[in-house]
Amino acid sequence: MDIVSTFFNIDVLVRYMPLLLEGLWRTIALGFLSIVLGLIGGLILAMGRLYGAGPIRFLVICYVDVFRAIPVLVWLVIVYYALPFLGIRLSPFASAATALTMISSAYTAEIYRAGIEAIPRGQFEAGQSIGLSTFDLMRDVILPQAIRIVVPPLTNNSINVMKDTALASVVAMPDLLKQATQAQALAANPTPLIGAAILYLILLLPLVRLVAVFEKRLGRSARR
Amino acid sequence: MAKTGESDPIIKMRGVTKRFGKFEALKSIDLEVAAGEVVVLLGPSGSGKSTLIRCINLLETYEDGDITVDGIRVEEGRALRQVREEVGMVFQAFNLFPNLTVLDNVALGPVRVRKMSWDAARKRARTLLERVGIGEQADKYPIQLSGGQQQRVGIARALAMEPHILLFDEPTSALDPEMVGEVLDVIRGLVDGGTTMLLVTHEMGFARKIADRIVFMEAGEIKEIADPDTFFTNPSSERARAFLDAVLNH
Numbered sequence: 377m378d379i380v381s382t383f384f385n386i387d388v389l390v391r392y393m394p395l396l397l398e399g400l401w402r403t404i405a406l407g408f409l410s411i412v413l414g415l416i417g418g419l420i421l422a423m424g425r426l427y428g429a430g431p432i433r434f435l436v437i438c439y440v441d442v443f444r445a446i447p448v449l450v451w452l453v454i455v456y457y458a459l460p461f462l463g464i465r466l467s468p469f470a471s472a473a474t475a476l477t478m479i480s481s482a483y484t485a486e487i488y489r490a491g492i493e494a495i496p497r498g499q500f501e502a503g504q505s506i507g508l509s510t511f512d513l514m515r516d517v518i519l520p521q522a523i524r525i526v527v528p529p530l531t532n533n534s535i536n537v538m539k540d541t542a543l544a545s546v547v548a549m550p551d552l553l554k555q556a557t558q559a560q561a562l563a564a565n566p567t568p569l570i571g572a573a574i575l576y577l578i579l580l581l582p583l584v585r586l587v588a589v590f591e592k593r594l595g596r597s598a599r600r
Numbered sequence: 601m602a603k604t605g606e607s608d609p610i611i612k613m614r615g616v617t618k619r620f621g622k623f624e625a626l627k628s629i630d631l632e633v634a635a636g637e638v639v640v641l642l643g644p645s646g647s648g649k650s651t652l653i654r655c656i657n658l659l660e661t662y663e664d665g666d667i668t669v670d671g672i673r674v675e676e677g678r679a680l681r682q683v684r685e686e687v688g689m690v691f692q693a694f695n696l697f698p699n700l701t702v703l704d705n706v707a708l709g710p711v712r713v714r715k716m717s718w719d720a721a722r723k724r725a726r727t728l729l730e731r732v733g734i735g736e737q738a739d740k741y742p743i744q745l746s747g748g749q750q751q752r753v754g755i756a757r758a759l760a761m762e763p764h765i766l767l768f769d770e771p772t773s774a775l776d777p778e779m780v781g782e783v784l785d786v787i788r789g790l791v792d793g794g795t796t797m798l799l800v801t802h803e804m805g806f807a808r809k810i811a812d813r814i815v816f817m818e819a820g821e822i823k824e825i826a827d828p829d830t831f832f833t834n835p836s837s838e839r840a841r842a843f844l845d846a847v848l849n850h
Contacts, residue, residue, distance in 0.1 A: 380724035423723070425619065433611055444822065467739070496695075498691060498695035499695060499697065501659050501689075501691070501695060502689075502691060502695035502696070502757075503697075504657075504659065504684060505657055505659065505684060505688065505689040505691075505755065505758070506684070506688070506708070506713065506758070506760075506761055507681050507684040507685040507709060507713040508708075508709070508712055508713065508714070512712040512713075515701075516697075517697050517708075517713065520699040521698065521699050554843070562808050595647070
C-alpha cells in the first residue's frame, strides 16, 4: 500500500468522478442561491438598520447580532430537525439554503452598513439639497460609491458561504462532501475525499485571488 | 401655498435656536430676507453663520422657533422636499458626486426631482456649464477638475433646479488663492438674476460689492444688520468694529 494508490488512486477517482461532479453542482447551486439571497437580504436589513423607524432598527440589530453569534451548523440543524415540530418541513436543500441565507444576510448587512457609513456626509447633504428622495439618493449617489468599498468584503463573505455549504452534508444533502464520503465508503479508499478537496480548491482559489485584486485596485483609487 | 407678494419676505426666521448638546449654536435668531435680496453673513468662525443658512434647507435641524420659505414651514415631512427644490446650496467642499460625470452631476436633480428626460436635462446642463465657463469639461469626472472648476460645477448643479433661493456656504474657503476669483466672478454674475442669495464668506471686498445687506454674527447671535457701506465704514456695534479691525488690518 503506497501513498499514491491510497490517496491518489486514479482508477477510484475516475470511477467516482460522476458522483463527485453531481455533488459539486449541488454545492454550487446551494452556494450561489444562498449568496445571492444573502446579498439582497443584507441590503434590506442594512436599510432598515440605517433608515428604519426605531422599532425596526432595534429588530434588525437583534437579528444581525443573533445570527452572527450562532454557529452555522447549529442553526442548520435547528432548521432541519427542529422546525418540523412546528409543522415546517423543508427539504435538505431548502433547509441548507434557508440557514445559509439567514446567516449570510446578517454578515452582509454589517458590510453594507459600514460601506454606506464610509461615504462622506457631504454626499448625503448635496443630494438632499437638490431635493432627491432617499431612494434616489441611495440609487444614484450613495450605493454606487459604497459598492466599490464593499465588493472585497462581500466577496470574502461569499467565499465563506460557499465553504459553509459543506455543512449541508450533515442534513443528508448530497453535496460535494457528502458524495465524497459516500464514494469513500463504497470504494474503501480515501481518494474521493482528496478529489473533493481539490474540487473545492478549484472553485474557491480564484475567488480568493479575486479579493486580493479588488483590494489592490481599491487601494490604488483611494490614493489617487 | 399662497403666492408671496412683493413686500412679503421669501425667508422668515423667528426665534430660531439650535443646540449641539448644551452649546447654543444659534440663539433665538430673527431674520427676514426679501425676494431677490443678496444677504452676506459675516463673523468670526464658530459664530453660527453656516449653521444659520444650513437650517434654511434643514440640513441642520433647529430646536426652537420657526423658519418659513415661500410660506412653507421648514420641518421634517412632506413639505421638506418642496422647500429643498426651491433652495439651492453651494458647499465649501463642493460635494460633487464622484461617481457621475460633470454633466450628470448637473442633470441628476432635474431628472429625478423634476421628472425631466435625461436628454433634455443633459442639454440644459450643458448650457448651464457653459454659463459658468466650463462647457468643455462636461464629460469628465469631478476628480479630473481643478478646485475652482469643481466649485463652478457645484454652482451649476444648484442652478439646474432653478431655485428661488441660493445658499452659499463659504464657497471659496477650500480653494487655492488663484482660483477664488473665477468662482467669485460666477457668483457675481448671478446677482441681478432675481435669485435671493445668502452667502457666508470671508472675502470682505466681495461682500461689500455684492451685498444688499450685511448680517454680522457672533457667538450664535446677530449683532448687527446694515447696508455694506455703513457696515464697513461705520459699524454700530463694538463687536463688528473689532472684527473688521482684525480682518482688514493685516
